[in-house]
Amino acid sequence: MTDRHDLPAGFSWGVSTAAYQIEGAVDEDGRGRSIWDTFCERPGAVKNGDSGRTACDHYHRWPEDIALMRELGLDTYRFSLAWTRVQPTGRGPANPAGLDFYERLVDGLLEAGITPLPTLFHWDLPQALEDEGGWLHRDTAHRFAEYAALAADRLGDRVPAWITLNEPFVHLVYGYALGIHAPGRTLMLDALPAAHHQLLAHGLAAAELRARGLDVLIANNLTPVRPASDAPEDRAAAEAYDALHNRLFTDPLLLGRYPDLSAYGVGPDLHGAVLDGDLDLISAPGLSGLGVNYYNPTRIAAPTDPGLPFAEAPIDGVPHTHFGWPVVPEGLHELLLTLRDRYGAALPPITVTENGCSTDDTLDDTSRTDYLAGHLDALARATADGIDVRGYCTWSLLDNFEWAEGYSQRFGLVHVDFTTQRRTPKASFAWYRDLIAAQRAKSAGR
Numbered sequence: 001m002t003d004r005h006d007l008p009a010g011f012s013w014g015v016s017t018a019a020y021q022i023e024g025a026v027d028e029d030g031r032g033r034s035i036w037d038t039f040c041e042r043p044g045a046v047k048n049g050d051s052g053r054t055a056c057d058h059y060h061r062w063p064e065d066i067a068l069m070r071e072l073g074l075d076t077y078r079f080s081l082a083w084t085r086v087q088p089t090g091r092g093p094a095n096p097a098g099l100d101f102y103e104r105l106v107d108g109l110l111e112a113g114i115t116p117l118p119t120l121f122h123w124d125l126p127q128a129l130e131d132e133g134g135w136l137h138r139d140t141a142h143r144f145a146e147y148a149a150l151a152a153d154r155l156g157d158r159v160p161a162w163i164t165l166n167e168p169f170v171h172l173v174y175g176y177a178l179g180i181h182a183p184g185r186t187l188m189l190d191a192l193p194a195a196h197h198q199l200l201a202h203g204l205a206a207a208e209l210r211a212r213g214l215d216v217l218i219a220n221n222l223t224p225v226r227p228a229s230d231a232p233e234d235r236a237a238a239e240a241y242d243a244l245h246n247r248l249f250t251d252p253l254l255l256g257r258y259p260d261l262s263a264y265g266v267g268p269d270l271h272g273a274v275l276d277g278d279l280d281l282i283s284a285p286g287l288s289g290l291g292v293n294y295y296n297p298t299r300i301a302a303p304t305d306p307g308l309p310f311a312e313a314p315i316d317g318v319p320h321t322h323f324g325w326p327v328v329p330e331g332l333h334e335l336l337l338t339l340r341d342r343y344g345a346a347l348p349p350i351t352v353t354e355n356g357c358s359t360d361d362t363l364d365d366t367s368r369t370d371y372l373a374g375h376l377d378a379l380a381r382a383t384a385d386g387i388d389v390r391g392y393c394t395w396s397l398l399d400n401f402e403w404a405e406g407y408s409q410r411f412g413l414v415h416v417d418f419t420t421q422r423r424t425p426k427a428s429f430a431w432y433r434d435l436i437a438a439q440r441a442k443s444a445g446r
């Protein structure tokens, strides 16, 4: 890859993980219960009855995991803080033992020459806040800002940049509309206030972080939306889907307004959730970067179900991952160009905060190296087209707890035996390590 198109000098190479997917140790050092602890106990909610109770035991094995990252030669490690380690019930004073853990991790990373890039919320809401309404409840946004301030007060002297939220779209749709993820609510369009309250939480937390001189990013799951045909009904459906998946979370941030959701019969106040001043806060200037999580494009046709203005159509003629997701590297290039065309000067620098694929249980994961090579090439072409991309974090360092799929989807550069916790680097690990070294040598020579 990237012989023809190299990434720019100073480009930052990383991996991503999330707290509930790797940490385990759910009852240790005062950690409170999160919605994922509860959801995993619901019969049938997670494949094979799996849970993150032990996961990769990263809470105890983090030194070994940092050693793996050092071997990769990473610049950046994107991970998330478990809110319930910092505030067990989502409010009130910090639990010092919880912050101690993240302090040890951050210090270990810095010692290894790796910049920590924490995400404050990767879907593990304190159960106590969910009991009060979760993201449907406006006060949760204020609680989040309080938590952000506590985390930044302890770690801000060593952690320069923070991601507020991970994929509010997926949390909204899977968690609140369809019930596939925690908290398992099936509200369909009535879930929309949970979109606004997440964005409000971002805005309030961003103000706290900026007041402490810190950089602020947000990571969205974005997908280029392709109409299934040129027929006007398919094109209209694709536009409606694009509004929900992409624009709902980037228009307010970058343009200060919600997209047109009239195809859903929803007005610009999202069922009354949007109050005066909220959009100013959400779009406050100074977003340091947009985190883009890209996995695949989406093909959309006219609706078949009267409840929604679109239907998802399969993408044929391309390889599919173990998860069944279509592999379309060009989609990343297309997505970044669309962002530039759509937002122009309002688009902040981009970091690809997630990109990767699940494979079956093999160490010889050539389909992963093919996936990564293809996407990095697409990314390099986007930078050659003038798009300001600062870094790339692949999902993920380790095989881990893949939400509703439990341990059945393996996304790691490193294989984890979940019985022994033994870590074994896969072929893609060596490939990524060598790629980073080669790119670094090239940019040093430029």
Ligand code: FCB
Residues within 6 Å of the ligand: 018, 021, 166, 167, 170, 221, 293, 354, 395, 402, 403, 411
């Ligand atoms: C993303 C999530 C991440 C992981 C990958 C496969 O949507 O942010 O936690 O599950 O998908």
